[in-house]
Amino acid sequence: MSTREPRPSPESSALISAHGLRKSYGRTEALRGASLELREGEILAVAGASGSGKSTLLHCLSGIVRPDEGVVTYGGEQLGLLPEGRLGELRRSDFGVVFQFGQLIPELTALDNVAMPLLLAGMRRGPAQQQAGEWLERFGVRGQAELRPGEMGGGQSQRVALGRALVTGPRVVFADEPTGALDTLAGEQVMTALVHTARESATAVLLITHDAQVAAYADREVVMSDGVLRSGSDDVVGQEAARREG
Amino acid sequence: MSTRHVLLGLLAAGPCHGYDLKRQYDARFPQARPLAYGQVYTTLQRLVRDGLAAVDGTDSDGGPERTLYRSTDEGSRELALWTDQITAPAPFVTNEIFAKVVVSILVAAAGAPTGPDGRKPDAAAHLRAQRAAHMERMRELTALKTAPGADLSTVLSADYALAHLDADVRWMTTTTARIDTLTAEVNAA
Numbered sequence: 001m002s003t004r005e006p007r008p009s010p011e012s013s014a015l016i017s018a019h020g021l022r023k024s025y026g027r028t029e030a031l032r033g034a035s036l037e038l039r040e041g042e043i044l045a046v047a048g049a050s051g052s053g054k055s056t057l058l059h060c061l062s063g064i065v066r067p068d069e070g071v072v073t074y075g076g077e078q079l080g081l082l083p084e085g086r087l088g089e090l091r092r093s094d095f096g097v098v099f100q101f102g103q104l105i106p107e108l109t110a111l112d113n114v115a116m117p118l119l120l121a122g123m124r125r126g127p128a129q130q131q132a133g134e135w136l137e138r139f140g141v142r143g144q145a146e147l148r149p150g151e152m153g154g155g156q157s158q159r160v161a162l163g164r165a166l167v168t169g170p171r172v173v174f175a176d177e178p179t180g181a182l183d184t185l186a187g188e189q190v191m192t193a194l195v196h197t198a199r200e201s202a203t204a205v206l207l208i209t210h211d212a213q214v215a216a217y218a219d220r221e222v223v224m225s226d227g228v229l230r231s232g233s234d235d236v237v238g239q240e241a242a243r244r245e246g
Numbered sequence: 247m248s249t250r251h252v253l254l255g256l257l258a259a260g261p262c263h264g265y266d267l268k269r270q271y272d273a274r275f276p277q278a279r280p281l282a283y284g285q286v287y288t289t290l291q292r293l294v295r296d297g298l299a300a301v302d303g304t305d306s307d308g309g310p311e312r313t314l315y316r317s318t319d320e321g322s323r324e325l326a327l328w329t330d331q332i333t334a335p336a337p338f339v340t341n342e343i344f345a346k347v348v349v350s351i352l353v354a355a356a357g358a359p360t361g362p363d364g365r366k367p368d369a370a371a372h373l374r375a376q377r378a379a380h381m382e383r384m385r386e387l388t389a390l391k392t393a394p395g396a397d398l399s400t401v402l403s404a405d406y407a408l409a410h411l412d413a414d415v416r417w418m419t420t421t422t423a424r425i426d427t428l429t430a431e432v433n434a435a
């Protein structure tokens with residue numbers, strides 16, 4: 001399993017920065033000028049109600065969707081200027097993604113699901129399966145290696161999905177409501193596994209959640225409301241009113 | 247929290263002296279205010295007076311002599327009555343956060359600036375700042391309970407505090423969404 005340098009200080013440079021993102025679907029404005037920075041090795045929670053634009057933001061930051069306006073920069077490269085081939089390469093090597101329902105391939109075993117990103121990157125089957133097995137072991141689901149997603153519990157499936165997201169040693173993991181379909185204790189196991197691994201390997205995590213107890217695993221939080229982001233810590237009482245009146 | 251019942255519960259494991267009872271109390275309830283030695287000994291004396299505990303000799307263990315206490319049969323019955331009794335849900339509507347939000351709306355509706363800088367209270371900004379303060383505490387508690395080797399008392403205590411803070415945060419989220427309606431209701435009253 002790959003590891004990088006220890007966790008950087010909060011002042012470290014931005015890994016991903018987004019400025020003025022706007023995205024509409026038909027007449028619905030999902031993003032209305034959202035801006036944020038995700039630093040190297042940082043775990044950042046994006047909280048907010050359903051329909052506030054959180055998932056659209058994740059899709060824009062991970063290059064799955066192109067914003068109508070605004071700029072996303074990853075490691076100095078503007079995603080909007082990259083050809084599809086380079087974007088696909090980033091998604092395979094630098095980005096890991098975990099969704100609410102895992103979205104594992106139902107026909108494959110847990111072991112093969114985790115090995116898949118390595119096989120797509122050109123690794124031979126034997127070493128890929130060995131690395132996949134190590135990740136299953138790490139997340140406490142080695143015993144489920146030969147089971148298919150439909151044969152596992154929700155918490156087990158999500159830990160397999162974590163293995164799949166982390167197996168390539170990504171620099172950033174995008175996690176979209178990773179515990180949204182789990183009970184409290186299963187959710188806690190998934191979040192603990194994700195956060196401990198990310199901290200050890202200095203992997204940045206963008207964590208989308210509507211649940212404050214899940215957001216509390218992150219280093220800091222921004223809140224999305226009606227397609228714009230704000231940091232609660234900026235909201236020292238009275239500052240906003242003073243600014244408006246000033 | 248009923249200190250006398252908690253001490254009776256700790257004595258259920260066997261005779262113990264005041265110093266160890268205090269240590270056990272602080273370990274079992276890490277988020278609570280540490281128990282003062284004076285309160286331990288006063289409570290033990292009252293338990294003995296009421297027949298719920300009894301002196302069980304002394305031990306010195308190489309140091310000063312210490313009095314051992316044990317629970318009595320009556321103490322065990324009293325403890326069972328207490329643990330069986332359902333606690334009335336607390337009237338959280340008197341919470342200070344709730345009061346500050348409603349008062350902020352009232353003062354803003356009155357149109358009068360307050361404070362030395364003449365600004366008006368802003369309930370929505372207040373809620374966002376309060377959420378940030380809650381989240382900071384929730385991050386501390388989450389780090390505490392997920393630290394390697396965290397004991398069960400710490401985990402349970404952090405879970406309990408997190409669940410209550412989470413309830414506040416959910417209320418703040420809903421209130422932020424309702425704030426325009428709430429302002430209109432207060433204005434109309």
